[in-house]
Amino acid sequence: MPLTNSIFDASIPFQKRFEQVFSYQLEEVEIYRKFLNELGFSVENKIAQTPDTVPLLPVEAFRDAFVGVRGAEKPELEFRSSGTTSTGKNQRSVHRVLSSAVYRESIFRGINTFYKLDDFVILGYTPGYSENPNSSLIWMIRELINSDKTGISRFLELEKPIPQDLIKAAEKSGRKILLFGAAFGLIDMAEQFPVSLPSGSVIMETGGMKTHRREMTRSDLHKSLAAAFGLPESQVHSEYGMTELLSQAYSTGDEWFKCPHWMRVSIRNPENPLEAMADGEEGLIGITDLANLYSCSFLLTGDKGIKNGERFKVLGRYYPENLRGCNFLIDDE
Amino acid sequence: MSEITKTYQNPRERAALLAEAVQEWLDGSESGLNRAIQKTADEGLFPEHDIRFALDHIRRSVTPESLTGWVNESFKKPVEPELVLVLHAGNLPLVGFQDILGVLLSGHYYRGKLSRKDPYLAASFLKTAGKFFPNEMIQYSTSLDFFNGLKAHKVMFTGSEKTYPVVRERLAGAGMMTEGADLLIRTAHKSVAVFENPETIDWQCLTEAILRYEGRGCRSVIEVFSTISLEEAIPDLEFHINNFLESNPASTGFPAALKFEMAYFSAVGISHLSAGRQLITSKVRQNQDGLIIWNRVDNPRVSALHQKGIHGLQSVYSTNPADEFESLSEAQTPPVNWKPDGADTLSWLTSPGTK
Numbered sequence: 001m002p003l004t005n006s007i008f009d010a011s012i013p014f015q016k017r018f019e020q021v022f023s024y025q026l027e028e029v030e031i032y033r034k035f036l037n038e039l040g041f042s043v044e045n046k047i048a049q050t051p052d053t054v055p056l057l058p059v060e061a062f063r064d065a066f067v068g069v070r071g072a073e074k075p076e077l078e079f080r081s082s083g084t085t086s087t088g089k090n091q092r093s094v095h096r097v098l099s100s101a102v103y104r105e106s107i108f109r110g111i112n113t114f115y116k117l118d119d120f121v122i123l124g125y126t127p128g129y130s131e132n133p134n135s136s137l138i139w140m141i142r143e144l145i146n147s148d149k150t151g152i153s154r155f156l157e158l159e160k161p162i163p164q165d166l167i168k169a170a171e172k173s174g175r176k177i178l179l180f181g182a183a184f185g186l187i188d189m190a191e192q193f194p195v196s197l198p199s200g201s202v203i204m205e206t207g208g209m210k211t212h213r214r215e216m217t218r219s220d221l222h223k224s225l226a227a228a229f230g231l232p233e234s235q236v237h238s239e240y241g242m243t244e245l246l247s248q249a250y251s252t253g254d255e256w257f258k259c260p261h262w263m264r265v266s267i268r269n270p271e272n273p274l275e276a277m278a279d280g281e282e283g284l285i286g287i288t289d290l291a292n293l294y295s296c297s298f299l300l301t302g303d304k305g306i307k308n309g310e311r312f313k314v315l316g317r318y319y320p321e322n323l324r325g326c327n328f329l330i331d332d333e
Numbered sequence: 334m335s336e337i338t339k340t341y342q343n344p345r346e347r348a349a350l351l352a353e354a355v356q357e358w359l360d361g362s363e364s365g366l367n368r369a370i371q372k373t374a375d376e377g378l379f380p381e382h383d384i385r386f387a388l389d390h391i392r393r394s395v396t397p398e399s400l401t402g403w404v405n406e407s408f409k410k411p412v413e414p415e416l417v418l419v420l421h422a423g424n425l426p427l428v429g430f431q432d433i434l435g436v437l438l439s440g441h442y443y444r445g446k447l448s449r450k451d452p453y454l455a456a457s458f459l460k461t462a463g464k465f466f467p468n469e470m471i472q473y474s475t476s477l478d479f480f481n482g483l484k485a486h487k488v489m490f491t492g493s494e495k496t497y498p499v500v501r502e503r504l505a506g507a508g509m510m511t512e513g514a515d516l517l518i519r520t521a522h523k524s525v526a527v528f529e530n531p532e533t534i535d536w537q538c539l540t541e542a543i544l545r546y547e548g549r550g551c552r553s554v555i556e557v558f559s560t561i562s563l564e565e566a567i568p569d570l571e572f573h574i575n576n577f578l579e580s581n582p583a584s585t586g587f588p589a590a591l592k593f594e595m596a597y598f599s600a601v602g603i604s605h606l607s608a609g610r611q612l613i614t615s616k617v618r619q620n621q622d623g624l625i626i627w628n629r630v631d632n633p634r635v636s637a638l639h640q641k642g643i644h645g646l647q648s649v650y651s652t653n654p655a656d657e658f659e660s661l662s663e664a665q666t667p668p669v670n671w672k673p674d675g676a677d678t679l680s681w682l683t684s685p686g687t688k
Contacts, residue, residue: 031600031601032600034599034600035596035597035599035600038595038596038597038599038600039592039593039596057597057600058597058618058619060597060618060619061597061600061601064601064602064603064616064618065600065601065602270590271588271589271590272589272590272593273590273593274589274593275589302619318619319620320619320620320621320622
C-alpha cells in the first residue's frame, strides 16, 4: 500500500498527503463515509478539505462501532481504552490496528522529532505489557524499551523506588533517563521515592490527571515532579495521545503541545463541530492523524483546548454548560 | 429605597387581592398584557404559543382558592416586612412568576430584577399588581444596577453551582444584600419520567413534558426510564411529536450541534428521533444541550430512585397515581404551590432566617 510510505514522507506537502488519506478513507472506511453522508457531504467535496474544514468523527465511534478499513476486522493489534467516558459509564473504545508497522513507524518517527532517542534510557513506570497488553501506551513504551541496544531500558516495578544501580548504569552508559508514567503514578512515586535523576533526564507525563485521587493542576504536578526528581521544571514534559490515535503530540517544557509533521490539530466549535475556532479561542480538540490510515484519521476528541499556530494546549475535558433550567442569571452585562 | 414602614393586611386578604390582581391582568383590556405578549413574540424572545400556554396555565392555577390553600399550608407566621430581591431567569416566559406571588403573599417587599430575555410579561403583571398593593411593596427593573445599595434581607435566585459565587460576589459588592441575608438558591435543571409498564405511557403528556418551552425548563423531561426501547417507542413518539409541532412550531432551526450528533448516531447505528429543537437518543456520546435520553431498563423505578439522589434533579414523573412520584400531566402545569428544588417558597419566606 503506497500510502503507508507517503504519510511519513515530509518531502510530500502535508495537504497532498491529507487529501490522499481523506480520499482513501472516504472509500474504505465505511463508518466515516456514512458519517459524511449523514452530514450531507458528497464525494465531490473530498479534495476541498483541510484539517480545519474536514468533518471529524467523534472518537466515541471506536466505542460504539467498528472503525476501520475492510480487513481491519482481523488486526495485528487491538487496543482498548481504560474505560473512562464523559458520561461516566464504563465502556471501552477498541482500536483495531491493521498494521503494527505503521504504529511503530509513527512512534519512533514521532519521538525522534522531539528527542534524540539514542541519548536516553527509557523507563516505564506503568504496568508491564504482560499485565496490560491492550494498552496502546504500554505497547509504545515497550517498543521504545526494546529498541534500546544497551539493554538498560525497562519497565519499573510499581510501588518501588527506581533502583540506584539502574540510575548508575544509565549514567555510566552516558545516557540520560526518559521516564514515562501516568500523572497519578508519577506523583505517587515522587512522594514515596524521591530520587535525583541524571542531569538532562526527562520525566514524560502521559496524562491521566482526571483519575488521580486529588485535585491538581498540570502545572502543580510538574512542579512537584521536578522537585522530587531533582530536575528543573523544564525537564518535565507531557505526551498527548489516546487509544484512538496512533500518533502522539509532545510538550517539551511548557504547556504547549507540538505535533509531528503528519499530525494536525484543529480546535472546533462545540456548538458546531464542523467549524474551526480561531487561534486562542477555546473549543474541542480535533485531530488529523495520518498514521490512523486504516481506522480513521479525522477525529474529534472530548478534550477542551486552544491553539496558537501549530501548537496547542489541553485544558481538560469538555463539559458543556447546562443551558436548561433557570441558568441565565445576570444577563445585563 | 423607601423605608419599610408597615405590614399590609393578613395573608388571606393578600391572597384574595392577589387573585384579583391576576384576574385583572389576564383580562388584558387595561393591563397592557396584550401589548406585552405582542412585543415578546415580535422580538422573538419566546414563541407566542409558549406565552399563551404559560398564561393559560396561570389562569387555571392561580385562583383565590389555590392561593388561600397555599397560605394555609405553608404560611408559617406573620413577618416583619423585609426586602426580598428576586433575580428572575429568562429561560421560559414568566419564569419566577411563583416567586412574585410568594413574596406578595408573604407580606415582604418584592424587588425584582427581571430578565432582559423576558422583560415585558412579568412587568405588565407587576404594573397591575401595583394598583392592588402599596407602592413600596413592588419595585422592578431589568437592570441589576437599579438595586445597588438595596440591602435586601432575602435573595432568591436560580442558577448553577458555577454562577452562584459570581452572583453572590456581585450582589454583596454592590450592597444589594445585607451581610447575613438569607439566600434561596435553585440549581435544578432537569426532570425525568419513569414508566414501569409500557401500557401506562401517556404519549401526549410525555411529548408535552419534553417539547414544551423547547425543553428549557427545569420541569422539562430530559431522561426517560422505560422497559421498552426507544426503537419500540418511536412510532408513538413520532406521531405525538408531529402533532405537537403542528400547533407549536419550533422557534428556530435545528441546532448545528444536534445535527452533528444526529449524523453520528445514524453512522454508528444508535436509535434517535428529532423532536423540534431537541434530539431523543438511546445512547449519549457526550452530554449536550438539547439531548433527551431514552433508557431501556429492566427496573425503571430503581433507576428513577437512583436519579433522585443526583444533583440538579427537579422532578421524577410517572403516570401511576399510586406512585410517590409527581404526575407526568403536571410537568408543565404545576400547581401554584409547587416546590422548585424541593423548597416551598412561601414557607421559606415566612420562616425565621436561616442565614
